[in-house]
Each structure stands twice: as C-alpha cells, then as structure tokens.
Amino acid sequence: MNDNPVFERIQREIDGQPVVLFMKGTPVFPQCGFSAAVVQALTLLGVQFKGVDVLADPQLREGVKAFSDWPTIPQLYVKSEFVGGCDIVREMYENGELRQVFADKGISTQEPAAA
Amino acid sequence: MPMQAGDIERLIKEAMPDAQVTIEDLRGDGDHYAAMVVSKEFKGKSRVQQHQMVYKALQGRMGDALHALALQTDVPEGLD
Numbered sequence: 446m447n448d449n450p451v452f453e454r455i456q457r458e459i460d461g462q463p464v465v466l467f468m469k470g471t472p473v474f475p476q477c478g479f480s481a482a483v484v485q486a487l488t489l490l491g492v493q494f495k496g497v498d499v500l501a502d503p504q505l506r507e508g509v510k511a512f513s514d515w516p517t518i519p520q521l522y523v524k525s526e527f528v529g530g531c532d533i534v535r536e537m538y539e540n541g542e543l544r545q546v547f548a549d550k551g552i553s554t555q556e557p558a559a560a
Numbered sequence: 561m562p563m564q565a566g567d568i569e570r571l572i573k574e575a576m577p578d579a580q581v582t583i584e585d586l587r588g589d590g591d592h593y594a595a596m597v598v599s600k601e602f603k604g605k606s607r608v609q610q611h612q613m614v615y616k617a618l619q620g621r622m623g624d625a626l627h628a629l630a631l632q633t634d635v636p637e638g639l640d
C-alpha cells in the first residue's frame with residue numbers, strides 16, 4: 446500500500462462504517478450541489494451513512510483523490526469499496542443499481558414511498 | 561484557466577481516437593460542462609474505470625481547470 450500517511454486515515458474511515466461519503470460540507474449542510482445530490486440519493490433510499498467533510502481537512506481532500514485515482518469530490522464508499530462520484534451514483538440511483546448494491550452488501554434500505 | 565468545449569473534445573479524442581464526444585456547456589463559464597463519450601475502448605470496463613479513462617485523457621485538468629464535468633460513458637450500439 447502506498448506510504449501516503451493520509452491513506453491509512455482514509456482506509457480506517459471506509460473500514461469503520463458500511464457507507465461513507467467524502468463530501469464538501471455535511472449531510473445536513475452540503476456545500477456543493479454534487480455532494481448534495483449524493484446525500485439526497487442516500488436519504489431517499491433511507492441508507493445510514495457517515496459524511497466526511499473534506500473542506501475541513503485539505504490533506505484529506507487531496508488524499509482521497511489519490512487514494513481512488515478519482516479527481517473529484519464527492520466520493521461514495523460502500524463496505525470499503527469505491528462506488529463512484531456524483532454522476533455514477535446518480536445514474537445508479539435512477540436505474541435501481543444503487544439499491545441493488547446495498548442489498549447485495551447487506552445494507553438495509555427503505556422501501557420506496559407509495560407513488 | 562477555464563477550458564473550451566473544443567479542448568475537452570480534442571483531449572479525449574487524442575487519447576481515444578474512436579470516441580464519439582458530445583459536449584454541452586452548462587453555464588457558459590468554461591467550468592461546467594456535460595459530456596457524453598461513446599467508445600469501444602470502454603467495452604468490459606466498469607463505469608468507474610470508464611470515467612477514469614476520460615479523466616486520464618484530460619491530463620489532470622478534471623477537478624482543476626475543469627471544475628465540473630457531468631460525464632456519461634457508453635459502448636457503441638451492438639458492442640455492449
């Protein structure tokens with residue numbers, strides 16, 4: 446594993462919780478539209494997740510981009526695995542794949558509200 | 561320095577010559593674009609890998625000169 450010191454911190458974060466979202470701002474106060482979109486998808490699915498605010502930690506903000514070779518924030522991790530950024534998570538939410546990923550990994554989601 | 565749509569397309573095509581690239585300027589500020597990239601090089605790759613290929617083609621500008629690129633990738637019809 447690379448000797449970037451922040452990688453260990455990132456690994457601990459993503460191993461410590463089933464669903465971790467590195468984002469700008471917090472789930473209650475997202476500071477960027479892309480982060481807010483992922484928070485919304487997770488909220489609509491009723492998934493418990495930990496938001497990690499990279500704006501509060503510039504080293505983490507750059508480190509997480511190198512960690513997954515992904516140049517932007519937000520970044521969603523499920524069971525320590527990188528799932529994607531805003532585009533991919535939104536696309537997966539819209540075609541039902543995101544709910545399936547959670548089901549496959551034993552993470553409970555909320556049934557869709559009756560139309 | 562913001563990017564021009566033409567630069568984005570040129571960089572992607574330099575790295576992926578067969579790519580069909582459609583770019584939409586979302587705000588006219590050189591910083592917020594949407595792009596659809598179709599290439600046979602995406603075949604067998606996960607969505608994350610496909611997007612990483614496009615970001616590599618942009619040679620580090622993604623998240624820097626280019627703040628937002630709403631990206632969609634696909635394999636040409638009949639190849640998927």
